[in-house]
Amino acid sequence: MHFRSSRILGPLFILLASSLVSLANEPYDFVLRKGRIIDGTGNPAIHADLAVKEGRIATIGKVAGHGKQEWDVSGLVVAPGFIDVHTHAEDVEDRPLAENFLHMGVTTLILGNCGTSALNIGGFFKNMEALTFSPNIATLVGHGTIRSRAMRGSSQRPPTEAELEQMKALVHQGMKEGALGLSTGLIYMPGVFAKTEEIIELAKVASADDGIYATHQRSESGEIFNSLNEIITIAREARIRVEISHLKLSGPANWNQADKVLELIESARAEGLDITEDQYPYTASSTGMSQLVPDNIKEGGHARFLERLGNAEAKAKCFEEMKATLNKRKSPDYSYAVIASYKADPSLNGLNIAQASEKTRGGSSIDEQIETVLEIEKKGGASGIFHGMSDADLETFMRHPNTMFASDSGVRRLNADVPHPRGYGTNARVLGTYVREKKVLRLEDAIRRMTSLPATTFHLTDRGQLREHAMADIAVFDPETVADNSTYKDPHHYATGFKYVFVNGVLVIENDKHTGARPGMILRRRTEPR
């Protein structure tokens, strides 16, 4: 009897069990078959399938069940979607497809950098959610934004007690609404006027909410060691994690000190401070041409600037200061500065200041070049590209294990102006030029710095790694052909080599084309949707 029943129940049980298994495993939303899976931790690649269900990674390995969609990705790398920790992509509101980012595998953008963010972060997030958009979005609270608000303009003085209290309240408000931390831009107005103590007080507020402090530091040239010491003081006094934004050494006079910079950062880390950094893989920077004009002549707004320029004495002093700055950085003139976007005269876009001076004034003496810089500022300013770093320093910074990659870019408008190529190329350039060609980094390590390292640093849960239950932000690319196609002279080309890019399990790039999908989420601090 016993023998007989098991003969009947045995096959029945097997039938029942196997149908349960297939119910549980099938259907996946999609399965990527036979990919070279690089999980984002820095671990070596494994060859496996990856299945996604309801926006999350369901399993990695030999996947028996089937997906509603299946792709054979043999020969291709399957990596976590890239996280760009330093963007100025507030303009995603105008261009929610964020094509330049998606085309280089970036699935998460951190906004609010260099001291500039939405003032009303909760409102900004709400608007974006109503609009819908392609990449995931997180933000920092911009110190410059809240300082301008609390002090009513760019004031060259410390805040009053009441103003400081208001700034603290604004930081706390932003953090409560989901910001990841506080950012500063200490070369820009009004951040340039903030003393260390002011930043410490505000960083303490961000730190109490488990936020990070990301800083465009006070100097990236002659004063960089004082600047780094200020960062270390802030990290220590406010007990806050710090991200040094776009770490670099600007100006030939300051080159060949990357090792010394990293030594100082390492000594602070040995003391117990969490200091990390990011960079873009280019030897030119980009910011407002206004940076060439001394702060004291601009302080107080445009009307005051024009007033001072009208005063012969003040103007002469301005000329003197600008020449001294050129000398200090060992630049013979302003030919290192190229006009990227100049509304008042777009015909100058793409020309350096010496060329623009030749074109508009018929000469390019230093005095004529300074006149050209001041003229641009008078007419509302321009953005510029500044050729000022060495590739050796760039590679030394890149080899440091805590360096992430970031575009420092907004959402590009195809064919508008002559912007820095980093907004189109950053991640693809690291993978093509610095991994495949120059072999500065191994592929797994480069991907770690674009994925798990930023996710860990900025406390983005469930992102930046390929593992079960993680959100399905995935970049599938060909490591043999991935390329940045954007150059300084001809920037408006998307990166190529990305076969599929998924955001929250939704296909956004297919064969280097944007699908138009807008599955992006707002990533609020600690309250990420589960």
Ligand SMILES: [Zn+2]
């Ligand atoms: Zn910056």
